[in-house]
Amino acid sequence: MSAEQVKSQYPAEYGKVEALLPGQSVSWLNVLRKQALASFSSQGFPSLREEEWRYTNVSAIEKKLFSPVVLAEIGAVDTDWLNTYRLENTCSVVLVDGHFSETLSDLDGLSESVRVLDMAGALEQYPEDLEQYFGQAVSHEEHSFVAFNAAWFTDGLFIHVPAKEILSKPVQVIHVVTQADYMSNTRHIIVIDDMAQAEVIETFIGCDESYLSAAVTEVFIGKNADLTLYKLQLEGEKAYHFGGTYVKQDADSRFKHHNFAFGGLLARNDIRTDLGLASECELNGLYLGIKRQHIDNHTRINHLKPHAISRELYKGVLDQRARGVFQGRVVVAEDAQKTSSEMNNRNLLLSNDAEADTKPQLEIYADDVKCAHGVTVGQLDEKSIFYLQSRCVDEETARNMLTFAFANEMVEKIKIKDLHDQILEQLLVRFPQEGIEQEWL
Amino acid sequence: MLSIKNLHVSVGDKPILKGVNLEINAGEVHAIMGPNGAGKSTLSHVLSGKSGYTVTEGTVTYKGKDLLDMAPEIRAREGVFLAFQYPVEIPGVSNIYLLKAALNAMRTHQGLPEVDAFDFLTLVKGKVKLLEMDEKFLYRSVNEGFSGGEKKRNEILQAAILEPSMCILDETDSGLDIDALKVVAAGVNSLRAADRSFLMITHYQRLLDYIKPDIVHVLADGRIVKSGGPELALELEAKGYSWVEEQVA
Ligand SMILES: Nc1ncnc2c1ncn2[C@@H]1O[C@H](COP(=O)(O)OP(=O)(O)OP(=O)(O)O)[C@@H](O)[C@H]1O
Numbered sequence: 001m002s003a004e005q006v007k008s009q010y011p012a013e014y015g016k017v018e019a020l021l022p023g024q025s026v027s028w029l030n031v032l033r034k035q036a037l038a039s040f041s042s043q044g045f046p047s048l049r050e051e052e053w054r055y056t057n058v059s060a061i062e063k064k065l066f067s068p069v070v071l072a073e074i075g076a077v078d079t080d081w082l083n084t085y086r087l088e089n090t091c092s093v094v095l096v097d098g099h100f101s102e103t104l105s106d107l108d109g110l111s112e113s114v115r116v117l118d119m120a121g122a123l124e125q126y127p128e129d130l131e132q133y134f135g136q137a138v139s140h141e142e143h144s145f146v147a148f149n150a151a152w153f154t155d156g157l158f159i160h161v162p163a164k165e166i167l168s169k170p171v172q173v174i175h176v177v178t179q180a181d182y183m184s185n186t187r188h189i190i191v192i193d194d195m196a197q198a199e200v201i202e203t204f205i206g207c208d209e210s211y212l213s214a215a216v217t218e219v220f221i222g223k224n225a226d227l228t229l230y231k232l233q234l235e236g237e238k239a240y241h242f243g244g245t246y247v248k249q250d251a252d253s254r255f256k257h258h259n260f261a262f263g264g265l266l267a268r269n270d271i272r273t274d275l276g277l278a279s280e281c282e283l284n285g286l287y288l289g290i291k292r293q294h295i296d297n298h299t300r301i302n303h304l305k306p307h308a309i310s311r312e313l314y315k316g317v318l319d320q321r322a323r324g325v326f327q328g329r330v331v332v333a334e335d336a337q338k339t340s341s342e343m344n345n346r347n348l349l350l351s352n353d354a355e356a357d358t359k360p361q362l363e364i365y366a367d368d369v370k371c372a373h374g375v376t377v378g379q380l381d382e383k384s385i386f387y388l389q390s391r392c393v394d395e396e397t398a399r400n401m402l403t404f405a406f407a408n409e410m411v412e413k414i415k416i417k418d419l420h421d422q423i424l425e426q427l428l429v430r431f432p433q434e435g436i437e438q439e440w441l
Numbered sequence: 442m443l444s445i446k447n448l449h450v451s452v453g454d455k456p457i458l459k460g461v462n463l464e465i466n467a468g469e470v471h472a473i474m475g476p477n478g479a480g481k482s483t484l485s486h487v488l489s490g491k492s493g494y495t496v497t498e499g500t501v502t503y504k505g506k507d508l509l510d511m512a513p514e515i516r517a518r519e520g521v522f523l524a525f526q527y528p529v530e531i532p533g534v535s536n537i538y539l540l541k542a543a544l545n546a547m548r549t550h551q552g553l554p555e556v557d558a559f560d561f562l563t564l565v566k567g568k569v570k571l572l573e574m575d576e577k578f579l580y581r582s583v584n585e586g587f588s589g590g591e592k593k594r595n596e597i598l599q600a601a602i603l604e605p606s607m608c609i610l611d612e613t614d615s616g617l618d619i620d621a622l623k624v625v626a627a628g629v630n631s632l633r634a635a636d637r638s639f640l641m642i643t644h645y646q647r648l649l650d651y652i653k654p655d656i657v658h659v660l661a662d663g664r665i666v667k668s669g670g671p672e673l674a675l676e677l678e679a680k681g682y683s684w685v686e687e688q689v690a
């Protein structure tokens with residue numbers, strides 16, 4: 001398809017599936033879906049001409065018409081395989097081909113006052129509650145992937161932790177895509193009320209065929225509330241992935257995001273947070289690209305109110321013909337005095353054909369702020385390699401040790417043991433180099 | 442142990458070592474002194490195999506083998522150890538792991554089995570005590586955030602564990618306070634043995650008070666311009682390098 005055909009083909013498809021999408025009886029949602037569809041139809045997928053997309057060409061996605069799995073059958077899941085991604089001591093919500101699977105999910109052991117359920121179910125049970133949040137952290141005008149997602153989403157997850165509650169165990173939402181050409185479009189809303197706390201893990205996995213997985217997560221963190229969100233993007237190697245996380249932080253809230261992007265052929269991840277008075281955010285990311293992978297991370301931190309703190313560290317390891325993109329933007333509003341912000345992006349290029357594009361942007365409209373940013377794109381440090389060699393370590397092992405140590409810094413930040421070990425394992429199996437050992441830590 | 446003959450080394454087009462001759466026998470301690478920029482660190486780097494230097498002339502024989510022909514890690518495994526003037530920080534690789542990896546690589550090279558975990562810990566803890574270090578340093582990343590003096594001490598800890606035959610110490614004394622100098626010197630002295638030699642690069646007599654050299658050399662402008670007994674260091678301290686340079690000229 002051409003970019004023009006995309007604009008007409010998808011809306012043409014829409015008529016066939018519209019009635020099968022969740023939330024039919026919810027009038028505000030019907031309006032929103034229509035607007036989003038119109039918005040997508042007028043733009044199509046983003047093009048390289050757009051500043052926010054200049055390093056990421058999504059035209060490969062246009063070659064196929066991915067369709068939501070409402071007409072076709074939801075695929076079967078190999079549970080042994082799925083279980084290797086399931087974390088211990090968590091509640092799990094499994095979304096297969098974009099649909100909640102009750103049999104594969106496990107929501108036992110949560111307190112009665114906490115709401116953790118699938119989005120389709122939530123739209124039936126709590127449509128008024130959802131109306132307060134849906135589309136409030138991100139509008140479909142953000143860009144056409146968000147519009148696309150709003151129009152087509154088939155299910156998702158709704159988490160609401162009431163004030164002062166602490167979610168007793170982390171919730172893991174596992175997105176699985178089972179078949180070639182399938183599309184999974186999911187929508188999540190996470191609400192952490194004042195002084196509440198939660199940890200949520202988003203895991204993305206899928207088959208080895210080409211498919212499209214898109215997930216938009218809206219997050220609302222109340223006053224003095226706390227959320228840690230982990231994203232483990234382990235899509236199949238031919239997959240297209242779009243993920244967007246949009247956060248609104250109230251006063252004194254804390255938000256931590258750990259983003260591990262290892263999978264997919266073309267993966268784009270957007271994170272945005274709006275910081276309230278004296279709130280804090282920490283954005284950590286690690287992307288590992290091999291073969292011909294293209295991994296794009298976009299972050300935006302909006303300091304809207306005074307005294308907020310943001311810390312960001314993204315690291316990329318790019319080998320073979322992979323390309324990594326980092327665009328990090330920090331905006332400090334006029335009112336946001338005493339802002340403290342640090343942003344860093346460090347890229348390690350392991351082959352001559354690998355590429356890293358990094359673009360930090362600071363826009364500061366307040367005068368009493370502390371903002372720093374730094375980026376590096378480079379190879380392994382020759383002095384360090386020589387130092388290790390002078391300590392009996394052969395050159396190849398020295399290189400592997402340094403590469404692994406570089407990446408592992410991000411893994412070490414993960415305090416949930418089972419998750420930490422899983423990420424480490426995923427990292428080790430993906431490194432093209434042989435002989436990397438966990439023992440080096 | 443080590444025989445350097447007419448060694449000429451350039452960086453790019455720039456000659457730095459211009460015919461160095463040096464014979465170090467087993468069990469001997471040699472000191473090299475000399476003005477800044479004379480080529481002392483260059484010599485230590487070339488001996489340990491750092492890239493970026495071109496040997497344009499000369500030979501280096503170590504235990505009868507051509508040293509310059511060996512990869513850096515092979516030299517290390519064969520027992521050539523360099524304590525760096527500026528040790529590198531390696532974030533993310535723990536000190537204790539590197540010690541173990543180094544020791545095992547060396548043992549494998551010598552045809553010995555890898556050291557077992559318990560024996561290794563006993564060995565390391567003993568050496569940590571010898572150098573009056575805190576055991577916490579073992580579990581930190583290699584040199585990361587170490588003070589100047591702590592880095593130097595860590596270099597000697599590595600030497601104490603690897604027990605190399607040819608120990609090259611490049612300004613190990615610089616950055617050490619007086620007490621630390623005594624501890625490090627005691628560590629070095631405990632390594633002195635009939636089958637182990639030392640090449641110590643230093644600017645100060647002070648180190649030589651603690652570690653008595655057999656021979657002192659002056660390296661100036663890429664050549665060894667004078668050699669003598671320990672008294673040469675005292676003379677240098679009193680008269681400066683211009684005294685030697687005048688004598689040579
Ligand atoms: N990579 C390089 N490129 C250019 N010049 C170099 C390089 N490495 C060393 N040199 C030069 O070679 C000379 C000798 O340097 P070296 O570090 O060996 O001196 P040194 O005797 O150890 O001095 P110091 O006492 O200050 O440690 C210096 O003039 C130095 O600038």
Ligand SMILES: [Mg+2]
Pocket residue numbers: 481482483526611
């Ligand atoms: Mg030097």
